Amino acid sequence: MSANRTDGGGEGSGGRFTEFLQPPLLAVAVLTLSYLSVLAHVTDVVGGTGSLVLVAAVAAGLATVLGRFLRVRSAVALTTVLLVGGLTAYFFSVPESNRALFTVGRVLSDTVALLTGLSVLRLTKAGAWALAITPGPVFLSWYLAVRREYGWSVLVGGGTLCFFVLTGDAGSGTTLVGVLAAAAAIGFETLSVRGGWAAQLDTLAVVLAAMVVLSATLSVVPGGAAQPLLENRGAVTVESSLVSSNDEVNILGSIRLSPQVRFSVQSNTPEYWQTAVYDRYTGGGWVRSGEDQQLSGRLESPPGSSRTVVQTVEARTRMSALPAAWKPVDVDGINENVVRVTQQGSFLTTDSLRENESYRVRSEVPQYTSEQLRRSGDDYPATVNDSYLQLPESTSDRVRQRAAEVAGNETNAYDKAVAIEQYLEAEKEYSLTVQKPEGDIADAFLFEMDAGYCTYYATTMVVMLRSQGVPARFVSGYTTGEQVGDDRYVVRGLDSHAWVQVYFPEVGWVTFDPTPSGPRQTAESARLTEARQSQEAGVDTEETDPESQTTTPTPTPSPTTGNETNETANGTQTVNPNALGQEGGTNSNPAVTPPPGLEGVTGTTGETEDDGLPSLPSRETLGVGLALMVGLAAGARRTGVTGRASRFVWMVHQGARQDPVADTERAFRRLEYLLEREYRPRRPRETPRAYLRALSKVGADERIQTVGAVYEKAHYGTGVSAEEADRAVALVDELVREELPVLRRL
Known part of the structure; x- marks a missing residue:
């Protein structure tokens, strides 16, 4: 660490300006911007980027002014005050019902979870948290840099960036920039003290290249963003993604379908078997926000009329999700202590189900008619408005304009949803082979892509509805599967799917599915036939073996009408189970492209579709390669x-x-x-x-x-x-x- 070399105040304005052009100080500024970019992404998603910029600028300005005369001990105390004050403000910004969760044990548990892969975007009031946490590290890091204590400054800024690396919110590009800046600050300071940094530039280049390559190839901690140490904190692996409810979903590029059997269901009606609901759209994917709670008693039924659907689900492979028809209210046959309830109302478990283990779940499926949905109005609960109208600040105007063109003339949420659903079905082709776009997924799908699969359709429909003031959310799970007997269904990996739920007062969440059903079933049927011909393992059970069984087409719930009731002649309402559309085909597996986290898998290999062309390396890979070449060249020069x-x-x-x-x-x-x-x-x-x-x-x-x-x-x-x-x-x-x-x- 360098000694304190703060000069007196006798310099002119030109001299003071020159100080801020020193290489070590500029490197600290880049390091600061690297972790601020993570916070900016958080506030872009949930709102408040302008406030973040203001808070960071005030903190840096205060550090610049106080850096010339405030003692280090006093600066540390002021930083503590800023952090405590910010977190206190965050505490009071959280809904009162959630404050009871802020026990010492829960705070410690969540801190560990953050350090092992829990995204900041999962936090309740994530934008308020970002604003609360910003002033402390910005002030202290910049204060130390102004005093030319670059080593300590890098320790503060680098530690903050490391925190976001551990949460998984700092991408590889941001991490590389931060690592380069931290190394440059230390290197430039050391070389300037020796009086010849230019002559030692090759040494600095070698050090920077080594740090870049190491940061890109080595894991920081056991678990990390990809493998959290705590259970149910978003572990994203290939096979487990098919049977677990992840905290975060990233939209993928080209995918293949997995024909392996996952579970079987005994149910009195065919339904979509839901595994996860996501409320927070990031522009590139989805996050499930809020805290999961241990199941304690029966959950509430939907606000309106409902019918009871009882399902017995038997695992045919290891599972950590609990598929169930919406809305699940009770579960048995599994230890209640390991069952969790998400803030969005889905069940999940902290302990995987083993093969052949089963559980029984009771769901209260909403009952409604189209006219009832049209008359439902827009008197949404505050909690629904807060969570399900969110869009990133960076959402383009042309997305909002297109949504208004498609649905703006409709006078109610139901007709808006139907208009958008039909528009996407008609205007976009279905394909498993797509290139993941840069930037906002909904914007790219609407204006730059001709085709996509379920995650693209569902994401775009939710964004368009939200831009029209209609609460909607992204749902993943499985379609009904192959019917193998009365009220019995076998569900494969290729039945994994993503769809949309729209909220209606006095009814609750209603399912819509904008993905074209015919092409989905064609792709699914072709994959299943291919798997059977190549005799892949785990594709069939005794019930589904085409050589020994004759199965009947599976009725699959029509998203917007599958739960409708029909008026009889005497005015009573009855459930019409076959207002359940066949989704455009006679194949017994009405499923399709795997949804986020549920897609992109064939067996356990995770293969993707191959178009015969070599894929280009990612920008991060190219950056690491460039850094490696520069480092090797500098090392060769240094050694002669x-x-x-x-x-x-x-x-x-x-x-x-x-x-x-x-x-x-x-x-x-x-x-x-x-x-x-x-x-x-x-x-x-x-x-x-x-x-x-x-x-x-x-x-x-x-x-x-x-x-x-x-x-x-x-x-x-x-x-x-x-x-x-x-x-x-x-x-x-x-x-x-x-x-x-x-x-x-x-």
Whole structure:
């Protein structure tokens, strides 16, 4: 760490401005911006980026002013006040019903969870948390940098960035930039103290390259963002994604369908088997916010009329999700202590179900008619408005405009949803082979992509509805599966799917599915046929084996009508189980593309569709490769390898011809270097003629005398002809070739 070198206040404004152009200070500024970019993303998603910029600017300005006279101990105390004050403000910004969860044990548990992969975006009031946490590290890090305590400044800023790396919110690009900036700040400070940073630039380049490569290839802690230490904190793995409810969903590129059987269901009606609900849209995917609670008693039924659906689910592979029809209210057959309830109302478990284990779940499925949904109005609960109208601040105006063009003329939420659902079904093609777009998924799908699969359709529909003031959310799970008997269904990985739920007052959440059903079933059927022909394992059970069983088409719930009730002649309402559409096909597996986290898997291999073209490396990979090459080049220069290599090339290659005199002089310099390595260098005041004669006496080749004579004539005499110059060059080439093994050893 550097000593305190704060100067007095006698400098002019120009001198003070120059201080802020010092390389170490600029590097600290880049490090600060790297972790602020993470917080900016959080506030972009939930709102408040302008406030974040203001808070960060005030904290940095305060540090700049106080850095000249405030003692370090006082600055640390002020930082503590900023952090405590910010977190206190965050505590009171959280809904009162959630404050009871802020026990010491729960806070410690959540802190550990954050450090092992829980995204900041999962926090309740994540924007308020970002604003609360920003002033402390910005103030202290910049205060120390202003005082030229760059080591301590990097410790504060780097620690903050490391925190976001552990939560999984800092991407690889942000991490690389932060690591480079931290290393540069320390390196520039050290080199400037020595008075020659430019001369040591190659050393700094080697250090930076090593840090970049290590940060990109080594895991920071066990678990990390990809494998949290705590259970149910968003572990994203290939096979477990099919049977677990992850905290976060990232939209993928090209995918394949998995034909393996996951579970079977005994149910009195066919339904979509829901596993997870996501409320917070990030632009590139979805996050499930809020705290999970341990199941304690029966959950509330939907606000309106409902019918009871009892399901017995048997695992056919290891599962950590609890698929169930919406809305699940009770579960048994599984230890209640390991069952959790998400803030969105889904069940999940902290302990995986083993193969052949089963549980029984009771769901209260909402009952409604189209007219009832049209009349439901827009008197939404505050909690619904707060969570399910959220859109990133960066959502483009053209997305909002397109949503208004499609549904703006409709007067109620139901007709808006139907209009958007039908628009997406008609305007976009269904395909499993797509390239993941850069930027906002909904914007890209609407304006840049011709085709996509369920996650693209569902994401875009939710965004369009929210832009029209209609609460909606993204749901993942499985479609009904293959019907193998009365009220019995077998569900495969290729039945995984993503769809949309829209909220209606006095009814609750209602399912819509904008993904075209016909192409989905075609893709699913083709994959299942391929798997059976290639005799892949786990594709069929005794009930589904096509050689021994004859199955009937599976009725699959039509998203917008599957739970409707029909008016009878006497005015009573009855459930119409076959207002349940067949989703456009007769195949017994009405499922489709795997949804976020549920897609992109064939068995356990996670293969993706191959279009025959080599895929380009990611920008992060290219960046790491570039850093590695720069580091290797700087290391070679530092160790003299590049100098020796360039000298070797110069030795063996005369280069392009110029004029005879220049060619002769260069040939003689090559000869002189060759003789220096083989015998000795020419001594001061020793003439070329005397040098060559002396070496001839100790065994040097006589051809050196001929070259020396041509050189004397060119350098000291009247010049030489082209033929003489060519002769000298040719003789030197011969001598070099004969001595090449010696040069290699040297």
